[in-house]
Amino acid sequence: MLFICFLLQLYCVSAQTQCNSNFYSIPTARGAGFPGGWALITSNSATAYCKRKGFSVAGAIRTRAVSSLAGKGKVAVNVATNKTCTSGLCMALVGVECVRAGAKRCTADSNGNLGRGNIGKDNFGTKNRGRGNIGHENIGALCSGSRNRGDSLTGYNLQGYKKIGTSLSSLNSAILIGKPPAPVLPPLKSPPPPPKRVAPPPPDTGSEDFPPSPDSCPPPDDSTCPPCDCDLDIYDPNAPPSPSPPPAPPFDDTDDGDDGSELPSSCTNPCFKYDPENKTCSKSVCDDNCQDCFLSGTQTACIEIFGLARFNTEAACKANTNCNPPGKCFQCKDKKWACVESFK
Incomplete structure (x- = not known):
């Protein structure tokens, strides 16, 4: 009887997670014509990318701006046309579902998870645990890539909070692509005149008037954020001292949530809080700079940020x-x- 129950349970789980697509995180193209030898993939060439990987069509995709995904100086390439987009505002693929010929696209479960083996909410890919992760085997919230542990990480095998990795081009999500063709110039009516001779430049004294780098500009004063909509007690630094609350429990990916213990404040209503790292107001569901919203068992809770x-x-x-x-x-x-x- 127990064996029959086990088979029924196994059947139900497999029926709920039926998904035969492949998922790729932060897909890239390698080629000599790209800065650093690699480029991201534009969001409008997802199907062309999947065909290069041997699939029939692209299913669901997740996108971000190039500058937020790989930093300054990177480009995205349209795999179908080999044209590059050099603006940091170009939208690139963060995650893509590649569907086999004759197969159906995967559908999200009741928690918004799309893929296989995801636990939590709004995950995309395989074996993620937490909230809003894109890729594979991430534990935390809003991570993109694979095997990250933390919050808002972009890359692979990262830990901590808000980091962007640098090794994005040597993974199985990459494809090889030739050097993008040079832009076609209109024919000249007559050959250009020879360049004028000019005096050699003076020796470099280090006093050239370059525009200031972004790092030298003072950050904006955004320390005052809009009021938080969370059902939490907002920390007031001018308030009289009060007993310190017990520290939030660490993230435990083995917790099944059935022990009846009371979880920290539930994460339901998004709000804005001050981000001391970037000195901006960022969207969050926890008013504590040291906490973010993670999965705890089968519920979400404001708990300590990893790292x-x-x-x-x-x-x-x-x-x-x-x-x-x-x-x-x-x-x-x-x-x-x-x-x-x-x-x-």
Whole structure:
């Protein structure tokens, strides 16, 4: 009887996760004509990319702007035409579902997960645990790539908070592509005149008037965010001291959520909070700089961000050599200080 129940349970699980597509995260094209030898894939050439991988058509896709996905200086290429888009605002593929000939596209489950083996909400790919992950075997929230552990990571095997990896071109999601053709120039009516002779430039004194780099510009003062819509107590630094709440439990991917224990504040209504790293207001569901919304068992809760080192004082935090960047510390709601560890 137990064996029959086991078979029925196995059948139900397989029926719910029936999906024969392949999922690729951060697909790229390798070629000598691209900066650094590789480029992202434009969002409008998803089917051409899947055909290059041996599939029939593209199914669901996830996209982001090139600048937010790979940083400055990167480009995206249309696989169908070999034309490149050099603007950082070009939309590139973060994830793509490639469908085999004769097969159907996968459908999302009741929690918005699309793919196979995902646990949590709104995941795309395979074996992700958490919320809004794109790729494979990510644990956390809003990660893109594979095997990341944390929050808002883009790349592979990263840990921590808001990082972009650099090794995106040597994975099985990459395809080989020839050098993009040079732009066709209109024929000249007459040969151009020879260049005028000019005096040699003066020796470099290091005083050339270049525009200031973005790093030298002072960040905007966005420390005042719109009010948070979460059903949470907003931390007021001017309020009288109160007993520190117990630390939030660590993320436990083995928790089945059935032990009846009370979880931290539920993550339901999005709000805006101050992001001390980028000095902007970012969308979140937790008002604590040291927490974000993760899956805990079968529910979501505001729990500690992965990769944080915590200290009792700001001075102790800034003195820690493992902070990345060094000296970049921010205060938690329990009035302790934290930084992102480097994980070297």
